Amino acid sequence: MARKPDGAHPATQNIQLTDPQKWRAFAVCVTVAAITILDLSKVNVALPSIESALGAGSTELQLIVSGYVLTFGLFLVPMGRIGDQRSRRGLFIIGLTVFTLASVACAMAPDTTTLLIARLIQGMAAGTQMPQVLGLIQQLFQGKERARAFGLFGATIGVATAFGPTIGGFLIAIGGATDGWRWIFWMNLPLGLIAIALAIWLLPATRGRSQRKLELDPVGVVLFGVTIVALMLPFLFTTGSPSDNPSRWWFLVIFVLFAGAFYAWERRYAGQGRVPLIPFGLFRISSYRNGTMLQAIYFSALPAMFLLTTLFLQGGLNIEPVFAGMVTIGFALTSAVASWVGGTLVTRYGRIVVVWGLAIVLLCVAALVVTALFSAPEVTPYMMAVALFFGGMGGGLVISPNQTLTLADIPVKQGGLAGSVGQLGQRIGTAVGSAIALALFYATIYRETDTAADIVVYHDAYGYGMIAVAVCIAIALVIAAIDLSSRSKKAAKKAGKKSAKTA
Numbered sequence: 001m002a003r004k005p006d007g008a009h010p011a012t013q014n015i016q017l018t019d020p021q022k023w024r025a026f027a028v029c030v031t032v033a034a035i036t037i038l039d040l041s042k043v044n045v046a047l048p049s050i051e052s053a054l055g056a057g058s059t060e061l062q063l064i065v066s067g068y069v070l071t072f073g074l075f076l077v078p079m080g081r082i083g084d085q086r087s088r089r090g091l092f093i094i095g096l097t098v099f100t101l102a103s104v105a106c107a108m109a110p111d112t113t114t115l116l117i118a119r120l121i122q123g124m125a126a127g128t129q130m131p132q133v134l135g136l137i138q139q140l141f142q143g144k145e146r147a148r149a150f151g152l153f154g155a156t157i158g159v160a161t162a163f164g165p166t167i168g169g170f171l172i173a174i175g176g177a178t179d180g181w182r183w184i185f186w187m188n189l190p191l192g193l194i195a196i197a198l199a200i201w202l203l204p205a206t207r208g209r210s211q212r213k214l215e216l217d218p219v220g221v222v223l224f225g226v227t228i229v230a231l232m233l234p235f236l237f238t239t240g241s242p243s244d245n246p247s248r249w250w251f252l253v254i255f256v257l258f259a260g261a262f263y264a265w266e267r268r269y270a271g272q273g274r275v276p277l278i279p280f281g282l283f284r285i286s287s288y289r290n291g292t293m294l295q296a297i298y299f300s301a302l303p304a305m306f307l308l309t310t311l312f313l314q315g316g317l318n319i320e321p322v323f324a325g326m327v328t329i330g331f332a333l334t335s336a337v338a339s340w341v342g343g344t345l346v347t348r349y350g351r352i353v354v355v356w357g358l359a360i361v362l363l364c365v366a367a368l369v370v371t372a373l374f375s376a377p378e379v380t381p382y383m384m385a386v387a388l389f390f391g392g393m394g395g396g397l398v399i400s401p402n403q404t405l406t407l408a409d410i411p412v413k414q415g416g417l418a419g420s421v422g423q424l425g426q427r428i429g430t431a432v433g434s435a436i437a438l439a440l441f442y443a444t445i446y447r448e449t450d451t452a453a454d455i456v457v458y459h460d461a462y463g464y465g466m467i468a469v470a471v472c473i474a475i476a477l478v479i480a481a482i483d484l485s486s487r488s489k490k491a492a493k494k495a496g497k498k499s500a501k502t503a
Contacts, residue, residue, distance in 0.1 A: 021204070022140045028198045029133040030153050032096055034160040035191055036126040039068065039103075040430070041164025044307055045314075045321045046172060046181035053178050056112045059237070063116055066236035066431060068123040073427035074228055075127025078221055080135065080420025081277060084413060085216075088132040088139075089203045095129030096199060100192030107185035134419025136203070138407065144347055147404045151343015154400020155336040161303065162332030162392070165310050169322035217269055220277035223262040230255035232428060235435035242446055244439075282410065282418055290483040291406025294354070294476050296425030298398060300433025301365075301472035308437055308465045309368065309384060316458025317377055327381050330389030338396020346401035351484040353401045358477040360394025365470045367391075372462045377455065398476075433472055441465035 047061045056064070083091050102122040109115035133153075141149045171187065172180030234248040266276040283289045306328055313324035338357075346353045367387035375383050403422075410418040444461035 024202045030156040032195050033133045034156045037160040038164050042168035045165050045168040049181040054112045060112045068119045069431050071120045071123030072127045073424050075124050076420040076424045079128045080131030080417040083132045083135050084417050088135050092129050092132040093199050095125045099125035103185045103188035107182045131420040147343050147347045150404045151340050151400040155339030158335035159332045162328045166325035169325035173322045217277045227258040227262050232431050235432045238435040238439045285409050287409050292422050294479045296429040297476045299426040300429035301469045303430045304434045304437035305469045312462040327385045330385050331392035334392030335396035338393045339400040342397040342401040346404050353397050355480045357394045357397025362473045364391025369466050437465040437468040
C-alpha cells in the first residue's frame with residue numbers, strides 16, 4: 001500500500017493507489033456503510049417480537065429504534081473531525097469492532113435495559129465509522145471516478161435502506177416470533193468479523209508521522225452534543241399517543257439557546273486561529289449548503305415512507321412481516337441501478353438529474369396513497385410494489401448524484417467532516433420526519449378506532465402520514481429547483497464574461 005511521506009498531514013493529500021487497490025478499499029467501505037444503515041431499518045419490523053419477548057413498553061420500543069439514531073448522529077461530526085486530522089483507517093476499524101461487539105450484546109440481551117444500552121453503543125460505533133467511509137472516498141477518488149464511486153455508494157445505501165424490512169422480516173420468520181429478533185443482531189457478527197479482516201488487509205494507511213497536535217474543541221463538542229440531543233429528543237418521544245407528554249417540546253427552547261451558544265462559540269474559537277468543530281464557512285459554498293439541506297429533508301421522507309407502508313400492510317392488511325418487507329424490494333433494485341446511472345449522468349447534466357429524481361419519487365408517493373385508498377385489499381401489495389419499483393428509479397437519481405454535487409467543491413482535507421455534517425442532517429431528518437409521520441399515523445388510529453372499521457382506520461392513518469412524506473419531498477424538490485436556477489445563472493454569467501474577453 002502506498003503511504004504518504006513523513007510529516008504530511010493525513011487528510012491533506014489524496015491516497016496514491018492502483019485502481020484495483022482503490023476499488024477493493026472502496027468495496028470494504030460501502031459494505032460496512034450498508035451494514036450500518038441496515039440497522040436503521042431492519043429493527044423496525046422486529047419491534048412486535050421484542051415487545052413479546054422482553055415485555056417492552058411503547059416508550060422503550062421507541063428508544064430501541066431512536067436511541068441508535070441519536071447516538072449515531074451525536075458521534076458523526078466529532079469523529080469526522082478526528083478522522084480528518086488523524087487516521088481514518090484506525091477509526092474505521094475501531095468503530096467496526098465496537099459495532100460488532102455491541103451487536104452481539106444486543107443479540108444476547110436478557111432484558112430491555114440491556115438491549116437499549118447496547119443499541120446506544122451500536123449508534124456510537126456507527127457514528128464513528130461512517131465519517132471515515134465518506135472521507136476515504138474523497139481521498140481515494142477524483143473527478144469522474146469520484147462521481148462513479150458516489151454513485152455506487154448511493155446505490156448501496158439505497159439497497160440497504162429498502163432491503164432492511166425484508167431482511168428483518170425474513171430473519172423473524174426463520175427464528176420465530178419469540179427469538180427471531182435476536183437473529184437480526186446475530187447476523188452482524190459474521191459480517192463484522194469478515195469486514196474487520198478485510199479492513200485490516202485492504203484499507204490504505206491514512207496517517208503520517210505528523211507531530212501536529214489533535215485539535216478538537218472540547219467546549220464546542222459539549223455545546224454541540226446538547227444542541228443535537230435537545231433537537232431530537234422531543235421528536236424521538238413523539239408516538240401519536242394521547243399519553244405523549246406535551247412538556248417534551250420545551251426541549252426545543254433548550255435547542256435554540258444552545259444552538260445560538262454553539263454558533264457564537266465556534267465563531268469566537270475560529271477567530272482565535274483555532275480549528276472549530278464545524279467550520280461554518282463550508283455553508284458559504286452554495287453547492288454544499290443546498291445539497292446538505294436537500295438530503296436532510298429527503299431523508300425526512302424516505303425512511304418514513306417505508307415505515308408507514310410496512311405498518312399499513314402489517315396492521316391494515318394483516319400481512320406477515322417478511323411479505324410486507326418484500327414489497328420494497330423493487331425500490332431497492334431499481335434505485336441501485338439508477339444510482340449507478342445517476343452517478344454518470346450528474347457529471348454531464350448536473351442538478352437537473354436530482355430534480356427529475358425527486359419528481360418521480362413524489363409521483364410514487366401519490367401512487368402509494370391512491371393504491372391504499374382505492375384498490376382492493378388482495379391486490380394492494382402488488383400495486384404498491386409496482387409503484388415502489390418505479391419510485392426506486394427516481395430515488396436512485398437523488399441520493400448519489402446529490403452526494404456528488406454536495407461534496408464537489410469541498411477540499412479533500414475537509415471531506416470527512418463535510419460528509420459527517422451531511423450524514424448528521426440525514427439522521428436528524430430521519431428522526432424528525434419519521435416522528436411526524438408516525439404521530440399523524442397513530443393519532444388517526446387512536447382517534448378513529450372506536451368509530452370506523454379497522455381497514456378504514458388504517459386507510460386514513462396511512463393517508464395522513466404520507467402527507468408529511470409528500471410535503472418533505474416537495475420541499476426537497478423546491479430546493480433542487482432553486483439550486484438548478486442558481487447554477488444556470490452562474491453558468492450564463494461566466495459564459496458572458498468569457499465571450500466578452502474573447503471579443
